[in-house]
Amino acid sequence: MAPANAVLAAIVHIGAVIGALEKNETALVVIPGLDEAWLVWVDANGVKTVASAPLGYTPIFESVQKVLGLKFRAAAGKLFSNDTYDFSEASAKICDQLVPALKTALEGRPAVSIYLAGFASSQAWLGAGLASALGLKLFSPSGSSVATRLGLDTGDVDVPFSAVGLLHVAAASSSSSPWVQPSLDTLIAQAIAKPKSAIPFVAPKAGVSSGKPAVEPAVTPAEAPVHATTSLIKPAAAVPVIKPVTAPKPAPKPVLKPTPKAIPTAVVAVTVEEDAAPAATPATKRSKGPLLIAAGVGVVVAIVGMGLYFRSPKPGQLKVTPAPVETTAQAPAIVAPTQVPSPIPTPVPAPIAAPVPVLIVSDDLLASDGRKYGNKTYHFEVSEKGFIQSLSTARDEILVESIGGISLQGSYVGTDGRRKWFNVGGVDDADYVATVRKSVREGNTVFDVVVQHPRFSVEQTYICLPDALKVTANFKALNLRDPRGAIAAVHSVRLAPVALNPSLRMRATDNVFSYSLKQTPLRVQFETNAWAKDGAGGMQSVIAGENGVVFHFTENTDAARNTLNYEIQLGSGAN
Numbered sequence: 372m373a374p375a376n377a378v379l380a381a382i383v384h385i386g387a388v389i390g391a392l393e394k395n396e397t398a399l400v401v402i403p404g405l406d407e408a409w410l411v412w413v414d415a416n417g418v419k420t421v422a423s424a425p426l427g428y429t430p431i432f433e434s435v436q437k438v439l440g441l442k443f444r445a446a447a448g449k450l451f452s453n454d455t456y457d458f459s460e461a462s463a464k465i466c467d468q469l470v471p472a473l474k475t476a477l478e479g480r481p482a483v484s485i486y487l488a489g490f491a492s493s494q495a496w497l498g499a500g501l502a503s504a505l506g507l508k509l510f511s512p513s514g515s516s517v518a519t520r521l522g523l524d525t526g527d528v529d530v531p532f533s534a535v536g537l538l539h540v541a542a543a544s545s546s547s548s549p550w551v552q553p554s555l556d557t558l559i560a561q562a563i564a565k566p567k568s569a570i571p572f573v574a575p576k577a578g579v580s581s582g583k584p585a586v587e588p589a590v591t592p593a594e595a596p597v598h599a600t601t602s603l604i605k606p607a608a609a610v611p612v613i614k615p616v617t618a619p620k621p622a623p624k625p626v627l628k629p630t631p632k633a634i635p636t637a638v639v640a641v642t643v644e645e646d647a648a649p650a651a652t653p654a655t656k657r658s659k660g661p662l663l664i665a666a667g668v669g670v671v672v673a674i675v676g677m678g679l680y681f682r683s684p685k686p687g688q689l690k691v692t693p694a695p696v697e698t699t700a701q702a703p704a705i706v707a708p709t710q711v712p713s714p715i716p717t718p719v720p721a722p723i724a725a726p727v728p729v730l731i732v733s734d735d736l737l738a739s740d741g742r743k744y745g746n747k748t749y750h751f752e753v754s755e756k757g758f759i760q761s762l763s764t765a766r767d768e769i770l771v772e773s774i775g776g777i778s779l780q781g782s783y784v785g786t787d788g789r790r791k792w793f794n795v796g797g798v799d800d801a802d803y804v805a806t807v808r809k810s811v812r813e814g815n816t817v818f819d820v821v822v823q824h825p826r827f828s829v830e831q832t833y834i835c836l837p838d839a840l841k842v843t844a845n846f847k848a849l850n851l852r853d854p855r856g857a858i859a860a861v862h863s864v865r866l867a868p869v870a871l872n873p874s875l876r877m878r879a880t881d882n883v884f885s886y887s888l889k890q891t892p893l894r895v896q897f898e899t900n901a902w903a904k905d906g907a908g909g910m911q912s913v914i915a916g917e918n919g920v921v922f923h924f925t926e927n928t929d930a931a932r933n934t935l936n937y938e939i940q941l942g943s944g945a946n
Contacts, residue, residue: 454916466500757805
């Protein structure tokens with residue numbers, strides 16, 4: 372066997388089956404991946420053997436595609452995940468395509484029952500078909516039956532199969548179990564031994580005595596924090612009192628008493644005393660040289676500035692030019708300047724500022740690709756048919772298989788009284804033509820998609836937000852009629868089967884469907900102006916299942932009923 376990564380979900384499935392098995396009963400657990408499936412033979416004592424077989428989701432989709440005559444494997448995957456599609460007529464043929472791989476694996480390793488892990492309740496037909504073709508029992512125990520076998524009374528509570536592990540713990544434990552009392556003792560000891568915090572401040576000591584002021588030491592020892600090692604740490608000794616300086620006599624040098632050495636690792640709290648006199652420091656004689664140099668530089672700068680000021684003419688004045696001096700002993704005559712009126716300045720028109728272009732930057736990490744988008748939360752690709760495919764996390768964990776694909780489905784009531792569904796076409800048709808345009812509007816990446824089909828046309832917009840995706844669809848019916856019955860154009864949101872968490876079911880309100888996927892929460896919220904869950908009140912129908920949401924467009928002329936708005940939220944915003 373080649374090494375492979377195992378996920379916690381596989382361990383949970385295997386452990387639950389082991390815990391529910393009777394003695395001498397062997398079950399085959401099938402855990403599908405993308406191409407291969409892990410086959411695990413288990414009994415009540417644990418895992419017996421492990422193998423692999425080509426029974427992943429890809430072979431399953433290919434079998435559905437072949438039996439139903441579909442053109443694309445993606446369409447088969449969507450149909451396989453459809454909660455409302457009836458596979459009763461095609462299930463035997465689909466299982467016949469998959470049985471040979473399991474028969475080869477079962478040679479020499481028999482089993483009594485088979486269990487398929489990771490499938491929704493609407494896909495139970497696959498497990499039943501494989502069990503029937505292999506001559507095995509379909510392993511489908513209930514939590515209540517396991518509780519009864521373990522001697523537990525659950526009353527009227529319907530215990531799910533996912534609680535098998537908890538049932539075993541409950542059956543094997545009591546207040547006197549070996550692990551209970553030591554755990555309680557440990558919790559009590561931790562609560563008692565909770566460390567006390569060191570006191571950060573200490574109250575000030577007595578005031579100043581009459582006469583000479585007393586100077587307190589700057590650092591005083593405080594009570595050390597209570598820890599297991601505090602008995603080995605000695606507090607630092609106090610600094611001796613320093614006499615203050617008295618004017619005008621020069622201050623003598625302070626005489627410090629020897630201080631005992633403290634252990635280097637000792638930690639003391641700092642005492643902060645408000646309104647305390649500062650510690651005295653001896654006076655020091657400072658050199659005046661730097662002050663004289665600075666003063667001289669300042670005077671030079673001031674003289675130069677004044678000279679420049681008086682040599683420059685004042686605004687609005689003429690420069691006075693002295694008259695030529697005569698060669699006599701008389702004092703030179705000063706000619707008064709002629710006052711010339713200042714010209715009236717001509718107003719200069721203010722320059723017209725050109726508009727500064729605003730650069731709008733999107734958070735798109737794949738901006739250079741016209742069909743892809745990615746940020747720090749999720750990424751996806753828009754297919755050539757105009758629908759979103761493989762919406763995944765930043766760690767490449769697929770969450771949603773497809774968004775926005777249109778398929779044409781009809782229904783009628785058969786002779787047995789059951790409703791039968793049939794496909795008329797849609798995204799797999801050759802004449803299903805889409806154009807995709809990627810742009811940035813208001814800082815968000817936007818994909819505008821226009822789809823043309825002989826039976827309908829639709830304009831769809833995908834607006835990419837940091838942790839959400841807004842979808843708008845404007846639908847126009849051209850020909851939604853068929854002799855077998857009414858046709859609806861189904862706009863779908865298909866969750867990836869590998870992302871589903873079978874132990875946590877979908878939660879629904881009037882317009883919100885919340886899913887707890889393995890990687891992250893996901894929520895689909897739609898506007899209720901013309902849409903309602905299950906078509907309540909005669910409105911357009913919205914149907915939600917464990918593996919996605921579908922919106923049914925019908926043929927009508929009401930613009931509101933032809934417009935769909937919803938949002939897919941991921942992560943914390945989906946809670």
